[in-house]
Amino acid sequence: MNRKANAVWQGSGKDGKGQLTTQSGVLSSNPYGFNTRFESEPGTNPEELIAAAHAGCFTMALAFQLQGAGFTADELRTEAVVTLEKDGDGFTITKSALTLTAKIPGIDQAKFDELAGIAEKNCPVSKVLNAQISLNATLSA
Template identity: 50%
Template sequence: MPIRTASARWQGNLTEGSGTVHTGKGGLTGNYSFKSRFEEGEGTNPEELIGAAHASCFSMALSKQLADAGATDTSVETTAKVHFDKTDAGMTVTRIDLETVGQVPGLDEAEFTKLAEAAKENCPISRLLSPGAQITLNARLG
C-alpha cells in the first residue's frame, strides 16, 4: 500500500503567525492560524482536517458495507463534528459525531443503521481515533 503524505508550514509566533497545509498530490491546500483554530477566524484547522478524513473514510467504509450486503448506494453523505475541548491534559479531541445520510434504493432504515454501525467499527480512521475519542453515529436514509 502507498504511504500518504501531508505537510504543514507555520510562520511566526503562536497567536499571530499563520500556516499552510497541503495534502498528497495537489489534493487539498488550506490556510490555518490561531484564530481559525481557537476562535472563529478564516481558514481551516487540524480538527477540521481530522473531521474531513473521518467523514470521507466512513463514507467509503459504509459504501463497502452496503455493497457487501448486496445493496447499491447512489450516495452517502457524512458530516463529522469534531469536539475540541479543554481537559485536565490540555486541549483534546474528545468526541466525534458522525452524521450520515444514505441514498440506497430498496434498503430499509434498520438494515442501513446496522450497516452504518459496522462501517463505524471498521473504518480505519474510526479505529485510529476511537481509543482516544468517543465516536457517535446518527445514520438515516434520505
C-alpha cells in the same frame, strides 16, 4: 500505502501563521493559525481536516459494506463534527459525531443499521481516533 502532508509554521503560537500542503495538492499552502482554529477567520485547521477525513472514510466504508451485501446507495451524505475541548494546559479531541442521511433502494432498516454500525467501527479513521464516536444514521425514502 503512505499518504503525507506538510505543515510550515512561522512565529509564535498565538500570533504565528502556518500553511498546510497535501501530497495530492488538494491543499497547497493553505493558511491556518490561531484565528482559523479557535476563532472564525478564513482558513482551515486540524480539527476540520480530521472531520473531513472521518466523514469521507466512514462514507466510503459504508459504500463497501453495502456493496458486499448487494446494495448500491443512491446517496450517502455524512457530516462529522469533531469536538475540541480544553484539557489541562492543552486541548483534546473528545468526540466525533457522525450524522448520516442515506438513500439506498431495497434495504430495510435493520440491515441498514447493521451495515452502518460495521462501517463506523471499522473505517480506519474511526480506529485511529482516541475519542468518543457517535453515529446518527437516517434512512430516507
